[in-house]
Amino acid sequence: MLNDVNAIKRDAETRMKKSIEALKSELTRLRTGRASTSLLEHIMVEYYGSPTPLTQVANVAVQDARTLQVTPWERNMLSKIDKAIRESDLGLNPVSTSDSLRVPLPPLSEERRKEMVKLVRQEGEGARVAIRNVRRDANNSLKELQKNKVISEDEERRVQEDIQILTNRYIDEVDAVVEAKESDLMEV
Structure with missing residues (x-):
């Protein structure tokens, strides 16, 4: 029982980390004013x-x-x-x-910078959606365990709260990454 629950939590955290890494990878491809x-x-x-x-x-x-x-x-x-x-x-x-x-690398125009900020925000929203999908999958797995009487309803609720805390932490990290890239883009 405990192994199943811990496996679900570990899997969720691993997949959320991968979402953050994918976001960072995508954002490195967006050109700022500096050579990279x-x-x-x-x-x-x-x-x-x-x-x-x-x-x-x-x-x-x-x-x-x-x-x-x-x-x-x-x-x-x-x-x-x-x-x-x-x-x-x-x-x-x-x-x-x-x-x-x-x-x-030619300097970016103000209009191009604003377009790129929109792209950054879209990428950030995509990462948030991916993290929420991971949360949904983990919660569905927990419901399945509870339905099969592997864990109690109280245990299911407690683990769902843990997964929500994890989700909030990774969404905050997405926001921080997006904000940093936006400020980097708008820097003249």
């Missing part, structure tokens, strides 16, 4: 006939606050990497040097 290597992590490059993440065919480094430096492991990959960055949805125009690419 994570900006290019999701870009795929054609490498010997198969799409490969850019970070596996080149070294990506921050050159200064507004410039990324991309140095391919193989020189012949320079044009393919250039093309992949240009065709991405980031609106970046790399500048080719003899053996690397400089990727200057």
Whole structure:
């Protein structure tokens, strides 16, 4: 009985943590005014006939606050990497040097910043929904245990309260992550 209840609580917490990690991962892809290597992590490059993440065919480094430096492991990959960055949805125009690419990040307009804040809020709401779905699944599992007389109604209510406390904690964490990203975006 206790193992079942603890397993449900552990599973709920693990899934809520994954929701937070997924949110953070999504938000790193949104461009702020500063250069960050994570900006290019999701870009795929054609490498010997198969799409490969850019970070596996080149070294990506921050050159200064507004410039990324991309140095391919193989020189012949320079044009393919250039093309992949240009065709991405980031609106970046790399500048080719003899053996690397400089990727200057243009400053964000006020309108673009507001659009990105809306995207951040949407991602945050998606994470909140995911956390609430985890809570619902855990509560359904508890109801099933109670229905099968594995736990008492009082025990079910107590564990549901624990799961609600967990849910509130992770939703507060989502709010903090979203707020931090919003302030980062609105910083000029």
